Amino acid sequence: MTRKDQLSVPQNELVEAWQRTLPERLNAGDSVKVWADEADPKSLRVTIHAAGHQMYEFDFAVRYLDSREIDVELVDVESGGRSVDEHADAIQELIADYRRHLHECAQSLHDLTHA
Structure with missing residues (x-):
């Protein structure tokens, strides 16, 4: 399936939006x-x-596959x-929980990322 809607948001704006939004999605006491x-x-x-x-x-490495969908890869746990x-x-439970939070953050930023 070919996707035509590519991410068009400048990376620095994306970083700022994630820095604002992701902490709201995490558990109390977690930092990012x-x-x-x-x-x-x-x-x-x-x-x-x-x-x-x-x-x-x-x-985690978070890569936008298109303007809506992300791929989340665990890089390391320390x-x-x-x-x-x-x-x-x-640890697997925490990883699953954080993956869900990352996807929720991406969903909440659809207004920004989906042109």
Whole structure:
């Protein structure tokens, strides 16, 4: 299926919109950093710092496939600055939760991204 509606929002505007919107979607106590993926103008990088004593950090690559749909790739999970096995059940639940929040953020920005 060929999609004609390409993302036409400048990457810096997209980053600003995600920085404003994503924190509203996250759990209380979580924090987030969003920045431009310099290798791809349709992609963002997102690091979510999970609230709690485990000090988990989740790194995601978010790529716009078109003006509405995103692809979310988990890049890394760290705890206290060290990579951890992301296959543990508790971590898998957090990953699924954060993926959902990332998709919700993209949906809430449709007015901006869908020309």
